[in-house]
Structure formats: C-alpha cells, structure tokens
Amino acid sequence: MKLALRRMIALFALAAACAAGAATPAPERIGELVRTRCYTCHGPTGQSSNADFPKLAGQNADYLVRQMFNFQTRLRKSTEMEKEMTGLTGNDIEELAKYFSRQQLVPGKPADAALIEAGRKIYLAGSPERGISACAVCHGDMARGARMLPRLAGQHARYLAIQLRRFAEQSRTTDQMLMHSVASKMTEDEIWAVSYFLSGLD
Numbered sequence: 001m002k003l004a005l006r007r008m009i010a011l012f013a014l015a016a017a018c019a020a021g022a023a024t025p026a027p028e029r030i031g032e033l034v035r036t037r038c039y040t041c042h043g044p045t046g047q048s049s050n051a052d053f054p055k056l057a058g059q060n061a062d063y064l065v066r067q068m069f070n071f072q073t074r075l076r077k078s079t080e081m082e083k084e085m086t087g088l089t090g091n092d093i094e095e096l097a098k099y100f101s102r103q104q105l106v107p108g109k110p111a112d113a114a115l116i117e118a119g120r121k122i123y124l125a126g127s128p129e130r131g132i133s134a135c136a137v138c139h140g141d142m143a144r145g146a147r148m149l150p151r152l153a154g155q156h157a158r159y160l161a162i163q164l165r166r167f168a169e170q171s172r173t174t175d176q177m178l179m180h181s182v183a184s185k186m187t188e189d190e191i192w193a194v195s196y197f198l199s200g201l202d
C-alpha cells in the first residue's frame with residue numbers, strides 16, 4: 001500500500017515536471033509560429049501594414065490571450081483567425097501574446113485637424129444627450145486600455161471602424177454588450193472620426 005502510494009506520488013511529480021517543461025515553449029517555437037502563421041497578415045512584430053488586420057504590437061497581453069481563445073473556440077468569428085489558431089496550445093497562445101505585447105507600436109499619422117478634433121471630443125466626452133458614453137471611461141484617457149480592455153491608441157483607423165460597426169450590428173459575437181450599447185448609437189461620421197483620432201495616438 002505504502003509502496004503504491006509512493007509510486008503514485010512519484011508519478012504525480014513526473015507529470016508535474018513534464019507540465020512545467022511544457023509551460024515554456026522554446027523561444028524558437030514562438031519565432032517559428034510568428035514567421036509561419038502570423039507574419040503574412042500582422043507582420044513580424046505585429047505592426048500590420050494592411051489596415052484590415054489589427055496591429056498586435058503593444059496590445060495588452062491578457063486581452064490578446066482572451067481574443068485568441070475566442071477565435072479558437074469560435075466565440076469570435078473570423079475565418080482567417082480560426083484557421084491560424086488550429087492546433088495551438090494554451091502555452092503557445094500565452095507566449096504569442098507576451099511576444100506581441102512587448103513589441104513597439106508605431107502609431108499612424110492622421111493629418112486632418114478638424115476630423116481629429118471631432119474624434120477627440122467623442123472619445124473624451126461622448127454624447128450624454130444621446131446616451132453615448134465617453135470612450136475614455138473604459139479605455140482610459142490615453143486609450144491604452146487595461147488588462148482585459150483593448151488598447152485603441154495607434155490602432156489602424158479602418159480596423160477600429162470595422163469593429164465598431166460590428167459591435168453596432170451585433171456581429172462581433174463575444175463580450176459585446178457594453179460596446180453594442182455605445183456603438184449602436186453612433187453615426188457613420190462619428191465612427192470614422194473617433195477611429196481616425198485614435199489611430200494617431202501614441
């Protein structure tokens with residue numbers, strides 16, 4: 001009995017050691033995943049050059065992890081991303097998120113001063129009379145977000161506008177209640193102004 005127990009403990013210890021080993025995939029594996037899976041759309045450092053694909057550089061790591069799991073479990077629907085998440089382990093996802101969140105984000109250079117000003121107003125004050133909350137209340141004065149809340153500062157304007165329209169029409173299928181109540185009250189001009197303003201923030 002005692003021997004069996006000792007064997008069991010040894011087995012547990014071995015299993016725990018294996019799990020610990022698996023918890024940190026080799027840096028080469030992450031490098032390879034980035035090169036073979038993410039590079040084409042998000043670039044080598046997450047500074048996507050196509051504005052349909054979000055920049056991942058500088059994004060909050062916990063938010064990235066959650067979104068990757070959402071794609072993997074099809075909670076958030078995207079044909080492109082679902083495919084890219086196939087076969088990735090939880091550790092891969094965490095390490096990819098850490099990698100991208102550590103990269104330097106380069107903001108865009110929007111130049112239309114009037115549009116930037118209109119966007120800034122919406123971002124900081126919303127429109128109380130129409131029930132549009134100020135974005136800054138949740139995403140922060142600098143639009144850097146928080147652990148689970150996405151950073152918006154420096155993101156591609158086109159990507160932001162696409163997502164705002166999806167929240168409005170409820171086709172971003174996850175955690176959308178808060179954003180739906182904001183985005184559904186915005187006009188197309190307001191969506192574009194706030195996205196344009198955000199794309200230039202550092």
Ligand code: HEC
Nearest residue numbers: 033037038040041052053054064067068078080081084096
């Ligand atoms: C074929 C193009 C393509 C490839 C390759 C790709 N992605 Fe994406 N990614 C997208 C698109 C498109 C979206 C936006 C999805 C949507 O909401 O429609 C996205 C969104 C994301 C998001 C959500 C970001 C946010 O701000 O919500 C994360 C995280 C992400 N991708 C990580 C990755 C990682 C990590 C890889 C490599 C393992 C990868 N992607 C490979 C196209 C791609």
Ligand code: HEC
Nearest residue numbers: 133134135137138149150160163164174175178179182194
């Ligand atoms: C009450 C809190 C709250 C307010 C106010 C709010 N947001 Fe959000 N926003 C969120 C949450 C939570 C998410 C994450 C949703 C998810 O996990 O899919 C989010 C996500 C987003 C995204 C998706 C980002 C990405 O990388 O895919 C955009 C764009 C966005 N918000 C823009 C705005 C704008 C613009 C405003 C103001 C007009 C605003 N938000 C106001 C809570 C808020």
